Amino acid sequence: KNVFLAKAQSWMVAIGYHWMIEKVTNCGQYVDGHGQPDVVNYRKEVFLPHWTFYKTYISRFHDECLQISLMQTGTAL
Numbered sequence: 001k002n003v004f005l006a007k008a009q010s011w012m013v014a015i016g017y018h019w020m021i022e023k024v025t026n027c028g029q030y031v032d033g034h035g036q037p038d039v040v041n042y043r044k045e046v047f048l049p050h051w052t053f054y055k056t057y058i059s060r061f062h063d064e065c066l067q068i069s070l071m072q073t074g075t076a077l
Contacts, residue, residue: 005031009019 012030017032019028020031021028
């Protein structure tokens with residue numbers, strides 16, 4: 001049995017998502033409550049500190065030559 005669009009849309013609303021249209025591209029998508037206080041607190045207290053730690057191990061590409069600079073050691077390959 002196929003899930004029809006209207007039924008899928010009603011289920012998205014039933015589980016707490018709402019349709020939001022982006023002003024720049026005029027495209028829409030379902031979003032949840034990522035701005036709720038508990039989510040904002042998690043992002044500030046848990047996610048961002050972890051991201052800051054792992055960011056030091058991420059290689060960065062720059063220049064037209066796509067040189068890789070290793071942020072951890074400051075050396076280039």
